[in-house]
Amino acid sequence: MNIPLLRTDKLCRQVDGKLIVNAIDLEVYAGDLVAIIGRSGAGKSSFLRLLNRLDEPTSGAVYLHDQDYRQLAPRQLRRQVGMMMQAAHLFPGTVADNLRFGPRQQDIDLAAAAIESLLAQVGLPAFANRDILHLSGGEAQRVSLARTLANQPEMLLLDEPTSALDERAEREIEELLLQIFQAQQLTGLMVTHDTAQALRLANRAILLHEGKLLYTGSVQEVLDAQSTLC
Numbered sequence: 001m002n003i004p005l006l007r008t009d010k011l012c013r014q015v016d017g018k019l020i021v022n023a024i025d026l027e028v029y030a031g032d033l034v035a036i037i038g039r040s041g042a043g044k045s046s047f048l049r050l051l052n053r054l055d056e057p058t059s060g061a062v063y064l065h066d067q068d069y070r071q072l073a074p075r076q077l078r079r080q081v082g083m084m085m086q087a088a089h090l091f092p093g094t095v096a097d098n099l100r101f102g103p104r105q106q107d108i109d110l111a112a113a114a115i116e117s118l119l120a121q122v123g124l125p126a127f128a129n130r131d132i133l134h135l136s137g138g139e140a141q142r143v144s145l146a147r148t149l150a151n152q153p154e155m156l157l158l159d160e161p162t163s164a165l166d167e168r169a170e171r172e173i174e175e176l177l178l179q180i181f182q183a184q185q186l187t188g189l190m191v192t193h194d195t196a197q198a199l200r201l202a203n204r205a206i207l208l209h210e211g212k213l214l215y216t217g218s219v220q221e222v223l224d225a226q227s228t229l230c
């Protein structure tokens with residue numbers, strides 16, 4: 001039987017009496033790249049944040065390979081399920097300092113060659129000793145991606161990873177994500193407001209509306225369903 005890599009079961013988060021994530025049931029299989037579509041305030045970021053326990057569910061559950069994710073230490077979970085957001089949130093210091101941080105939590109000291117290899121994967125060769133203060137937005141997003149990849153995740157959660165970038169940097173990061181997802185057979189969930197980007201990257205999509213999962217289907221089907229919402 002094919003077990004989903006990630007499954008949510010009536011996942012909820014209630015804040016101030018309001019269900020911002022309302023009973024979401026979703027199955028994500030290895031190799032899927034699922035676009036999360038929905039208008040501003042629909043609960044897209046809130047849903048993603050629950051999936052690696054940046055926020056706690058108020059009810060319902062998340063399973064990774066059929067195991068309740070509360071059985072994993074949050075740090076272990078966040079290595080397995082990496083996150084890339086709109087802004088890079090790098091720590092002060094060099095690019096290499098940022099890449100070493102995650103593996104060091106597991107007592108692994110990344111060798112210079114491993115750092116170079118990660119930087120090569122994200123198209124930033126010879127950036128190891130650059131201060132993060134002097135990176136462009138696109139370069140910072142690449143470092144953020146390399147930092148996540150340093151943990152060898154099985155799954156990536158992407159919350160509008162290109163929306164703060166100009167068009168050229170956006171297309172470059174998008175191309176990189178495509179390459180990395182294919183080469184490493186990663187699984188992902190990606191929030192994007194850019195419908196063309198969703199069509200280019202994702203193999204299926206879900207539509208969130210007022211915290212609920214309204215529709216799942218191909219990206220085009222979900223975009224069509226969204227256009228019928230008033």
Ligand SMILES: Nc1ncnc2c1ncn2[C@@H]1O[C@H](COP(=O)(O)OP(=O)(O)OP(=O)(O)O)[C@@H](O)[C@H]1O
Nearest residue numbers: 015016020038039040041042043044045046047191
């Ligand atoms: N910590 C919080 N406390 C109270 N309400 C919150 C909190 N976080 C989010 N919300 C509310 O939950 C709803 C969903 O917010 P969320 O950020 O998940 O939307 P989104 O779909 O990601 O929107 P956008 O496309 O604008 O990023 C909104 O009504 C928001 O105001």
Ligand SMILES: [Mg+2]
Nearest residue numbers: 044045046159
């Ligand atoms: Mg959001």
